[in-house]
Amino acid sequence: MSYTHEFGVLDSTNRQSSYDTYTPERFDCVSVDGEWVDGFIEELNEMRTYFHSYDRPGFGLDECGITLIPHESLALFYQVVKQVMYTHESDELHRLISKIAQAQVEQKDMIHFGL
8 A cells, every 4th residue: 555745834923823634735845765775764863853842842853743843953954864765866855855845945934644
């Protein structure tokens, strides 16, 4: 069975209390096949994140839930995905790199929807 992860850019001015609903279309998310994410998810275990709300800090991506990735963590996220692209060519990873770069330029956080 195929599954995807969704990544989008949050409006940094609206830090609602929690993100509990699967709404990737709301954040213009890009889809990345789960097998790609499985290939680099462990490398993100040191990345500062939040789970479902900004009052639940953690590290890495929540594979089966919603992760908020603060702007400060995007450099590491970008670096890890770019490293994968050196050895594997993928349109999905290109779109993810573009989405991360967009968030960096706009100085916004990202949202991740797991399985």
